[in-house]
Amino acid sequence: MISFQALQSVADVIVARRRLYKQRLGLCHLNAKSIMPLAANSIRNSLKSRSASSHSANPKDTDQLRPSATLADLRRAASGCRACDLWKAATQTVFGEGAAKANIMLVGEQPGDQEDRAGHPFVGPAGKLLDQALVEAGIDRSEVYVTNVVKHFKWSPAERGRRRIHKKPHYSEIQACRPWLDWELEIVKPQVLVCLGASAAQALLGKDFRVTRQRGKLIEFSLAPHVIATVHPSSILRARDDESRHSQMREFVNDLRQAARVVKRKRSVH
Numbered sequence: 080m081i082s083f084q085a086l087q088s089v090a091d092v093i094v095a096r097r098r099l100y101k102q103r104l105g106l107c108h109l110n111a112k113s114i115m116p117l118a119a120n121s122i123r124n125s126l127k128s129r130s131a132s133s134h135s136a137n138p139k140d141t142d143q144l145r146p147s148a149t150l151a152d153l154r155r156a157a158s159g160c161r162a163c164d165l166w167k168a169a170t171q172t173v174f175g176e177g178a179a180k181a182n183i184m185l186v187g188e189q190p191g192d193q194e195d196r197a198g199h200p201f202v203g204p205a206g207k208l209l210d211q212a213l214v215e216a217g218i219d220r221s222e223v224y225v226t227n228v229v230k231h232f233k234w235s236p237a238e239r240g241r242r243r244i245h246k247k248p249h250y251s252e253i254q255a256c257r258p259w260l261d262w263e264l265e266i267v268k269p270q271v272l273v274c275l276g277a278s279a280a281q282a283l284l285g286k287d288f289r290v291t292r293q294r295g296k297l298i299e300f301s302l303a304p305h306v307i308a309t310v311h312p313s314s315i316l317r318a319r320d321d322e323s324r325h326s327q328m329r330e331f332v333n334d335l336r337q338a339a340r341v342v343k344r345k346r347s348v349h
């Protein structure tokens with residue numbers, strides 16, 4: 080059991096840290112109450128060397144997690160995750176994939192219909208567009224790690240037909256899933272964290288973050304040495320015509336090039 084006092088003190092630390100970010104970046108208006116779920120996660124994370132059983136249907140899965148846990152350990156543990164109800168309607172957990180020591184981590188919102196069936200992130204239409212944008216930005220997908228803030232597909236049935244319609248995850252579902260992403264960050268330790276779309280950006284950078292205002296900019300944030308937010312590739316797929324799609328794609332590629340430049344600079348220093 081995590082005591083209220085412990086939660087309160089961790090919450091205070093996080094609030095103080097957020098205040099600093101707020102001053103620097105004009106981000107999020109958080110108070111001790113709204114930060115409680117984050118504090119609970121921080122504590123759970125700090126206990127992870129002992130167990131992360133609260134995130135799994137089967138405590139045995141996560142009992143195996145130690146500070147030296149690998150992505151494979153995590154994936155195995157997350158496959159039984161019951162931290163929120165999304166697993167019930169989803170086919171499977173879709174965990175992140177890619178190079179274990181990737182320089183760039185790309186984070187989307189949640190797996191889509193095809194990802195849910197395949198069990199792999201970004202393999203559907205948005206993933207194909209992302210692949211193309213990465214190529215154009217000079218980034219090899221084998222050098223990146225791709226994941227989502229929520230690891231189960233949230234959907235509702237279409238009024239007609241058998242289509243499964245994507246539903247935006249609730250804050251509580253994002254919070255429930257958060258420890259997996261924190262683990263991924265801790266293991267991969269990317270140089271650049273790229274938030275794809277408003278859901279991922281707001282989940283990671285605060286609910287007041289606006290991709291429209293800050294896209295493509297290097298942001299100072301504690302999650303990684305460099306953080307960049309850009310649009311979600313699926314928004315480009317929804318462009319109203321070819322011209323708009325091409326210009327949105329160009330901007331998206333430019334944002335990704337920013338990430339590539341950081342990595343290149345870092346490489347040239349070493």
Ligand code: URA
Nearest residue numbers: 187188189190200201
């Ligand atoms: N959209 C996402 O945000 N993630 C995926 O994995 C696929 C589509």
